[in-house]
Amino acid sequence: MNDQARTSEQIDQELVLRVQQGDKSAYDHLVRKYQHKIIQIVNRYVKDPSEAQDVAQESFIKAYRALNNFRGDSAFYTWLYRIAINTAKNYLVSRARRYSQYEVDIQEAEQVGNIPQLRSMETPEQQLFNEEIVAAIKSAIDKLPEEMRMAIMLREFEGMSYEEIAQAMDCPVGTVRSRIFRAREAIDNKLTPLLDNR
Amino acid sequence: MQEELHCKISQFIDDDLPVDQALILLDQIIDNPGLEAKLYRYQIAREALKTDLHSPPDANFVKRISQQIKQENVQFLPHRLRLRKNYKTLLAVAASVVIVAVIVLGSLSQTQENNIQALQIVASDDTGVQDQDENEQWAAVSAPQPPSPPYYDYLEAHQGVLYPPDSVLHNYARTASYGK
Numbered sequence: 001m002n003d004q005a006r007t008s009e010q011i012d013q014e015l016v017l018r019v020q021q022g023d024k025s026a027y028d029h030l031v032r033k034y035q036h037k038i039i040q041i042v043n044r045y046v047k048d049p050s051e052a053q054d055v056a057q058e059s060f061i062k063a064y065r066a067l068n069n070f071r072g073d074s075a076f077y078t079w080l081y082r083i084a085i086n087t088a089k090n091y092l093v094s095r096a097r098r099y100s101q102y103e104v105d106i107q108e109a110e111q112v113g114n115i116p117q118l119r120s121m122e123t124p125e126q127q128l129f130n131e132e133i134v135a136a137i138k139s140a141i142d143k144l145p146e147e148m149r150m151a152i153m154l155r156e157f158e159g160m161s162y163e164e165i166a167q168a169m170d171c172p173v174g175t176v177r178s179r180i181f182r183a184r185e186a187i188d189n190k191l192t193p194l195l196d197n198r
Numbered sequence: 199m200q201e202e203l204h205c206k207i208s209q210f211i212d213d214d215l216p217v218d219q220a221l222i223l224l225d226q227i228i229d230n231p232g233l234e235a236k237l238y239r240y241q242i243a244r245e246a247l248k249t250d251l252h253s254p255p256d257a258n259f260v261k262r263i264s265q266q267i268k269q270e271n272v273q274f275l276p277h278r279l280r281l282r283k284n285y286k287t288l289l290a291v292a293a294s295v296v297i298v299a300v301i302v303l304g305s306l307s308q309t310q311e312n313n314i315q316a317l318q319i320v321a322s323d324d325t326g327v328q329d330q331d332e333n334e335q336w337a338a339v340s341a342p343q344p345p346s347p348p349y350y351d352y353l354e355a356h357q358g359v360l361y362p363p364d365s366v367l368h369n370y371a372r373t374a375s376y377g378k
Contacts, residue, residue, distance in 0.1 A: 004213035027267055029224040032227070039255045043253060057266075155212065161214075192239065
């Protein structure tokens with residue numbers, strides 16, 4: 001386990017402990033931290049984005065109710081991830097029962113989730129909106145100075161740590177930190193008007 | 199100040215922020231919707247870069263769950279999380295404890311031996327002549343006494359063995375042992 005994963009787990013452990021001690025706001029932090037990832041996972045199974053959000057929400061609520069049984073043997077995210085997948089599968093099964101004319105193959109759902117053309121449940125507006133977001137981000141990255149672009153790409157696409165990026169770019173870790181932050185700010189400047197107009 | 203916080207959010211989503219600072223930042227986010235929006239947008243950008251399929255959660259996702267949880271009547275039993283064990287650290291600690299125990303026990307037994315030797319030296323110095331008399335008396339008491347005359351004759355006749363080699367008692371004893 002690398003330092004970053006360890007840091008993330010330690011933060012989660014502290015937050016889980018706070019929730020177990022009765023601090024409900026600590027659970028908001030966990031939701032805030034993992035909402036994007038969990039929705040992304042659920043979206044692989046449940047094609048309709050609004051349904052996926054409902055299933056993701058249900059997953060978080062289930063996790064909260066079961067938090068007393070969480071002992072920290074595995075990472076919180078791994079545990080939450082399993083709950084999300086099971087909730088999504090159960091949702092598909094129950095929906096199939098309700099609408100028996102639809103055949104649902106869960107294994108198939110796992111595979112077709114990666115094919116954009118098969119995400120037919122998205123409305124054209126949603127599709128357009130998502131495409132605009134991606135286009136804005138890519139355009140912002142293209143306009144970045146070379147060092148910033150390289151730093152953010154090594155981080156986001158290659159998943160390298162700050163230390164590894166510092167070695168690759170032959171510069172101090174502090175410089176990497178600053179370059180990545182500046183790159184994110186540049187992307188954010190493009191993204192904010194889009195999200196505000198939603 | 200605000201830029202510093204934004205930089206920390208950037209570090210936080212990369213898991214580069216130390217735990218204590220991350221927890222402080224998360225608490226600051228509760229009171230600052232601007233910070234929460236910044237975190238939300240940074241996360242959208244990250245997920246969108248990883249996959250074209252990203253459909254972001256709506257902005258009220260956290261709030262909706264928070265409200266639902268407030269209505270939940272879940273009671274948590276008090277217990278601590280079992281921290282994931284770092285076996286190398288545990289092994290190192292156990293080895294250190296064993297080494298310290300061996301050293302302490304070794305030094306203790308060494309001290310005891312030294313004390314005993316010192317006592318013996320002191321004792322022998324103090325009672326030199328008296329000990330000699332006592333030793334002679336002890337030797338006289340512990341010396342093997344000659345057997346009484348009837349046994350002496352018997353042992354002499356049977357080469358110092360109490361029972362003759364072919365005694366029936368041997369067989370009888372074995373039989374008794376099998377029966378048992």
